[in-house]
Amino acid sequence: MTAPAKISCRHLWKIFGPDPQGFLKRHGEAPKDEDFARENYIGAVRDVSFDVYPGEILIIMGLSGSGKSTLIRAITRLNDPTQGQILLDGNDLLKATPAELIDLRRHKMGMVFQHFGLLPHRSVLSNVAFPLEVRGAAREERETRAREMIKLVGLEGREDYFPRELSGGQQQRVGIARSLAVEPDIWFLDEPFSALDPLIRREMQDEFLRLQKLLRKTIVFITHDFDEAIRLGDRIGIMKDGRLVQLATPEDMVSAPADDYVREFTRNAPRDRILTVGAVASREHVPVNGVNVLASAKIGDAAALVLSSDKAIAVIDADGKPVGAIDRKRMIAALYPDGAR
Amino acid sequence: MRAVTRFVKSGVVGAAMLAAGATGASAQDSSDPIRIITNNWTSQLVLSNVLGQILQAQGTNVEYKSSDTQLQYTALAGGDMDFQVEVWEGSQAEAFEKALAGGAVDYGAHEAVTREDWWYPKYMNEMCPGLPDWKALDACAGKLATAETGSKGRFVGPPADWGKHYSERIQALKMNFQEVPVGQAATLWAELQAAYDRKEPIVLFNWTPNFIEAKFDGQFVEFPVYEPACLSDPKWGSNPDAVYDCGAPAKGYLKKAGSKQLGEKWPKAAAFLKKVNFTNPQIAAAAAMVDVDGMTPEDAAKKWIADNEAVWKAWLQ
Amino acid sequence: MTSSAAVVRPAAARAPPLDLIAMVAVLAALLVLAQLVPVFDKWPEALVIPVRGWVTDFFAWFAQTAKPVTRAIAWLLAQPLALVEALLYRGIPAWKWPPLPWPAIVLGAALLGHWIGGRPLALLCGLASFYLALFGLWPDAMQTLAIVLVTVPLAAISGLLLGIWATRSRRAERVLNVIFDVMQATPHMAYLGPVVILFGFGQVPAMLATLGFALPPMARCTILGIRTVPRDVIEAGHMAGCTPLQLLWKVELPAAERTLLLGLNQVVMQTLAMAVIASLVGASGLGQKLLFSLQQLQIGKAVEQGVAITLIAIVLDRMTQAFMRRNPQRIAPGTPWVRRHRYLVAFGVLVVVTIAAARMFPALAIYPKELTLSYGGPINDAVRWISRNLFPYVKPIRDSITIWLLLPLRDFYLFLPWPVVIGIPAMIGWHFGGWRLALLPVGLLGFLMLAGFWTPLMLTLYLVTSTTVLCVIIGIPLGIWAARRPLAARIINTVCDTLQTFPSFIYLIPVIMLFQTSDLSNVIAMLAYATVPAIRFTYLGLLRVPQATVEAATAAGATAAQRLRKVELPIAFPEILLGINQTIMMALAMVAITALIGSRDLGQEIYKALPGADTGRGLLAGLGIAFIGIIADRLIGAWAQKRKKELGMG
Known part of the structure; x- marks a missing residue:
């Protein structure tokens, strides 16, 4: 991922209290946990920095109260951050005037909300067309576009329904269609599936992946569900007490959790579907014979082969060059890290 | 936007034309409506309607404006209303004088006289022998006592702000009574009706002419006869140390009042209104049509006009 | 239950003795002091600050100075009214247009x-x-309707704008909240005085007085509605790129529609509640005819007119409520x-x-x-029959309540030295809410004393206390009964609804016929209105006791009476307290109305000030009533809050 970042967050702070700016200054722009406790300030987002690259799904994961919601509201400027920098295609979002901000939201951003945020007094069609309406699109144009979006999310025939007449999953489809109506570059999703039943949630995740394959948006996705993060994310950032504890690909996170907090999440992760053979292979070279595995293969797919073999098996890259080896012991250690200890 | 300005413009032009029309017609009676004050008692309403309907028949525009008895004088002086047919000496003299000083015009007195004083239903004559003399009433105080007044007789007085000095009179005449002021006239009548139905003794504030005499049989208590000195000189009367030791005037005036512009804008109508002169029987008959026969004041006025053509035709001469 | 009981007990055991002893000691000291130093008994007349004169002079000056402005406003408001009147009953005679x-x-x-x-x-x-x-009420009803039809949108729009402003600025909200508190606690009638001075007599001033009274609930509902729009919806609006104005018109207001309609409903009801009172400043229509009927002792006719007002109120109430429940309907495409x-x-x-x-x-x-x-005749006869035949039974009750309850209570209130009167609520406030709450009664009551309203204030307190005590004695058992029996609930609810929508003036006449012009008449007239919240809140409080708690008590073997006394009433207590609070507010609102019977309280001061254009007297007396209401509201509110916290329900 060498392309320039679509979004860059630099040392972002969001502090609640009577005088957040002064508080930050008093503590040399780096207040400690004790400072917050002592002065009764709340540090919802503390010194967070990260980049989001074009076409990437970045997941921000954290439990409730970890600051993930505040973070996404800071990036979208729904709540202005206390301090820091947000670069959007290299431009400082925090310096944008209200008019510029409105313009950005009308053309570049789309957002999906946990409780859908549909306008109860408008039909499905009118809800989806709403962002186009506020930016002044003609009726014909916005309704055509809205119909396309409704079709995209599979709600044709429900255009004239009102939100109260739809199920939760259907309502969120409307929310998704609405957020995509303006063809945004950047797509924010704030716990979009948390309010849904588990079965529907699964279905919506698939739907989301399908759409992303089609649209290739740059995505910031908030969730409190680690499984969802692993399933959907290209990279995952884990937040705790306002800080970004670790930002990594699912595989790196599972194979090398930054601390016990992260490890706790990864413990029950489906390692077989996250780790690649390359990541767990040894660097020793074994002769390549008829039996070998691709380094990019998930260990779950290679497990049967490796476990049934008495000897180490060669690991090769896409060009067929050997890059290492894997044996039964290594495979078991990778699949069951706790049991092996 | 343009439509709005156009609308406003046409409105302005319209108003200007109206104003021009009003000034242009000043030699004759103006076409603006004369604002006749209506109060909330029957005789006033019927008489106002009588005059209004006569004026309308003469081609003058009339508008009825209901008002409070005290505030109407500010309005008359300020030119917000134009004519009042009943100005009562007893309760309104003070405000009326003030209005005259402020620009209102005295339109002369009716032949009718007014009286406001203590009043009782006739059946009490048997309970308290010697009535209507006030001393007989005082002797009868025990029969008028209630839980709230203790041993004293209960006098149901007018609303406290009507400017009567009955508590002072009770003290000056050393009567064994207590005044219980009501909040409004309706309360007086409710008290009277209830007591009348139950044949209970009651003494209350009342005035004439009004509808009460048509419905209830009774009379005024006779206090020491009024003289102006009674109110200014303590030595006057039975109590040498106090004023108010007398009754109210038995023949108070009933006048008419108009605004300053009434005579200027509607000279013909003003001349007519100056001549208007009702008598006590006429007023009582007019009020009875509403209070006893249940007609509306408008219909009663129509009937009065039909029945008394000679009377009002004379005023128009 | 056990845990909350455990919380209650130590608090109850800890708080009273010290506090209570200290309070009683202070009060006793004040009483003694009052006997020794006369200034601490009755505030001397000479030290009264002539605030009322200042206010009157100010209004007189202001009315004179602002005359062109007030005239312009009156003219402006008269135009839509003239249009509606022309449509409904007047027609346009000049153009030969019929109504x-x-x-x-x-x-x-x-x-x-x-x-x-x-x-x-x-x-x-x-x-x-x-x-x-x-029933031959057409033109009068149309006059009233015309005022309503013009005032309601006016009040709704101004309330809406003020409410929107309050949601945009915290400071505006704080200021408006205080103003609305005072405005809503001030009796309807007190609005008439300033309006008359500024705008004179007639329809338009009546509209303006109504506007002042009907506007706060609309503004409050607007604030509430906008504040309770789900955050997601607002944020969705922001993210769609709404400008602030778009956000307001396309997102916040439509999403708050139901609460806004509730506000509209309140505006309609308040406007009709003013219909009769506004006729005191010359608004013609049903209210004026009703007062006239009462003046003529035609109670039957007054009832016909009162029913007409009530019917208009009910119709408009049901309409706005139904509108509130309406959902937008799907329209099939291609519908002609x-x-x-x-x-x-x-x-x-x-x-x-x-x-x-x-x-x-x-x-x-x-x-x-x-x-x-007309059904007026039979009603007249019925009222007179009641007055004739029930009086022998009523008289002993009337006399004993007067002699044993009212007169001693009145004498007691008038005896109390002012430091004690101000001290008691201050101490209660201190106990429940600290020194801030203690200062409130000191400031407000102190002001009334300095302004020379002490005696009417005490007489008002006396009437309101008597009424509240009787309301509690009557209302709570009725509320309990309604909570027990659905049929009773239905009957009581209907009676309450009728009592509250029927113009209160009409009750006064039969009450006077039975109870004469007396304090008891005042109390009873207030009672008719003020018992309603005591009943309603008791009923609702009992209904809201968690089912599980009731079942647990039953399972523990509690008899119905034990369950009520030990479980349900304590849990419903905060709610009942709020009901009593409302009862006091209603009683205060009625104080001004009962002035028509005859009394010497603050209500009478308002009423008396009306014709004389004595604005200072009327306005300050109105504020006096508002002050009592605000003090009661804050003290009881703090108490209920404390209880709720102790019960773990806050």
């Missing part, structure tokens, strides 16, 4: 009812409007214009047909007098 014929309005009301709420509402609207014609606007078309046809028909049959233009009915 809408009565069948057009009756059927139009039914049509509107059908559009909003289907057949039942259509029937109600049609019949209620027909009542107005049938006429079908989509069928109600509008039907109304258009109705108007044309009736106007044409009215030309041929004058009976359709103006409802003929010969066809009107």
Whole structure:
């Protein structure tokens, strides 16, 4: 991922209290946990920095109260951050005037909300067309576009329904269609599936992946569900007490959790579907014979082969060059890290 | 936007034309409506309607404006209303004088006289022998006592702000009574009706002419006869140390009042209104049509006009 | 339950003794002090600050100075009123335009009812409007309706704007909240004084007074509605790129629609509540005719007119409520214009047909007098019958309540030295809410004393206390009964509704006939209104006791009486307290009305000040009533809050 970042967050702070700016200054722009406790300030987002690259799904994961919601509201400027920098295609979002901000939201951003945020007094069609309406699109144009979006999310025939007449999953489809109506570059999703039943949630995740394959948006996705993060994310950032504890690909996170907090999440992760053979292979070279595995293969797919073999098996890259080896012991250690200890 | 300005413009032009029309017609009676004050008692309403309907028949525009008895004088002086047919000496003299000083015009007195004083239903004559003399009433105080007044007789007085000095009179005449002021006239009548139905003794504030005499049989208590000195000189009367030791005037005036512009804008109508002169029987008959026969004041006025053509035709001469 | 009981007990065991002893000691000291130093007994007349004179002078000066402005405002407001009046009953004689014929309005009301709420509402609207014609009240009712139709949108829009402003600025909200508190606690009648001085007599001043009274609930509902729009919806609006104005019009207000309609409903009810009172400043219409009927002792006629006002109120209430419940309906694409606007078309046809028909049959233009009915006579007779035949039974009750309860209480209140009167609420405030709450009664009551309203203030307190005590004695058992038996609940609810919508003036006459002009009459007239919240809140409080708790008590073997006393009443207590709070507010609101019976309290001061244009007296007396209400509200609110916290329900 060498392309320039679509979004860059630099040392972002969001502090609640009577005088957040002064508080930050008093503590040399780096207040400690004790400072917050002592002065009764709340540090919802503390010194967070990260980049989001074009076409990437970045997941921000954290439990409730970890600051993930505040973070996404800071990036979208729904709540202005206390301090820091947000670069959007290299431009400082925090310096944008209200008019510029409105313009950005009308053309570049789309957002999906946990409780859908549909306008109860408008039909499905009118809800989806709403962002186009506020930016002044003609009726014909916005309704055509809205119909396309409704079709995209599979709600044709429900255009004239009102939100109260739809199920939760259907309502969120409307929310998704609405957020995509303006063809945004950047797509924010704030716990979009948390309010849904588990079965529907699964279905919506698939739907989301399908759409992303089609649209290739740059995505910031908030969730409190680690499984969802692993399933959907290209990279995952884990937040705790306002800080970004670790930002990594699912595989790196599972194979090398930054601390016990992260490890706790990864413990029950489906390692077989996250780790690649390359990541767990040894660097020793074994002769390549008829039996070998691709380094990019998930260990779950290679497990049967490796476990049934008495000897180490060669690991090769896409060009067929050997890059290492894997044996039964290594495979078991990778699949069951706790049991092996 | 343009439509709005156009609308406003046409409105302005319209108003200007109206104003021009009003000034242009000043030699004759103006076409603006004369604002006749209506109060909330029957005789006033019927008489106002009588005059209004006569004026309308003469081609003058009339508008009825209901008002409070005290505030109407500010309005008359300020030119917000134009004519009042009943100005009562007893309760309104003070405000009326003030209005005259402020620009209102005295339109002369009716032949009718007014009286406001203590009043009782006739059946009490048997309970308290010697009535209507006030001393007989005082002797009868025990029969008028209630839980709230203790041993004293209960006098149901007018609303406290009507400017009567009955508590002072009770003290000056050393009567064994207590005044219980009501909040409004309706309360007086409710008290009277209830007591009348139950044949209970009651003494209350009342005035004439009004509808009460048509419905209830009774009379005024006779206090020491009024003289102006009674109110200014303590030595006057039975109590040498106090004023108010007398009754109210038995023949108070009933006048008419108009605004300053009434005579200027509607000279013909003003001349007519100056001549208007009702008598006590006429007023009582007019009020009875509403209070006893249940007609509306408008219909009663129509009937009065039909029945008394000679009377009002004379005023128009 | 056990855990909350455990919380309650130590608190109850800890707080009172010290506090209570200290308080009693301070009060005793104050009493003694009052006997020794006269200034601490009765505030001397000479030290009264002539605030009321200043206020009166200010208003007189202001009225004179601002005359061009007030005249312009009055003229401006008179225009829409003239238009509506022309439509409803006046017509435009200059252009030979007739007003809408009565069948057009009756059927139009039914049509509107059908559009909003289907057949039942259509029937109600049609019949209620027909009542107005049938009982010969048509022109008066149309006058009242015209004022309502013009005032309601005006009050709704100004309330909406103020409410929006409050949601945009915290400071504005704080200021407005205080103003609204005072405005809502000030009796209707106190508005009339300043309005009369500034705008004179008649329809427009009445509209303005009504506006002042009806506006706060609308503004409050706007604030509440906008504040309770789900965060997601607002954020979705932001993210869609709404400008602040777009956000307001396209997101916040539509999403808050139901609460806004609730506000509108309140505006309508307040406007009609003012209908009678406004006639004291010369508003013509049903209210004026009603007062006139009472003046003539025609109670039956007054009832006919009162019922008309109540019917208009009920119809408008049901309409706004039905509108509130309405959901936007799906319209199938391709529906023809006429079908989509069928109600509008039907109304258009109705108007044309009736106007044409009215030309041929004058009976359709103006409802003929010969066809009107009246039930006033029997009602008159009934009231007189009651007064004649029930009086012997009422008299002993009346006398004993007067001698044993009211007179001693009145003497006691008048005996109390002022430091004690101010000290008691201050101490209660200190106990429940600290020194801030203690200062409130000191400031407000102190001001009234300095302004020279002490005696009327004490007489008001005396009437309100007596009323509240009687309301609690009557209301709580009725509330308990209603909570036990659904049938009782239905009956009581209906009675309460009727009591509250019927113009209160009408009760006064029968009350006077039975109880004479006396404090007891005042108390009883207040009682008729003020018992309602005591009943309602007891009922609701008991209904809201968690089912599980009740079942647990039953399972523990509690008898019905034990359950009520030990479980349900303690849990419902905060709610009941709020009911008592409302009772006090209602009693205070009635203080001004009972002035018509005759009393010497603050209500009488307002009423007396009205004709004399003594603005200072009326306004300050009105504020005095508002102050009592605010003090009671804050103290009881703090108490209820504390109890709720102790019960773990806050």
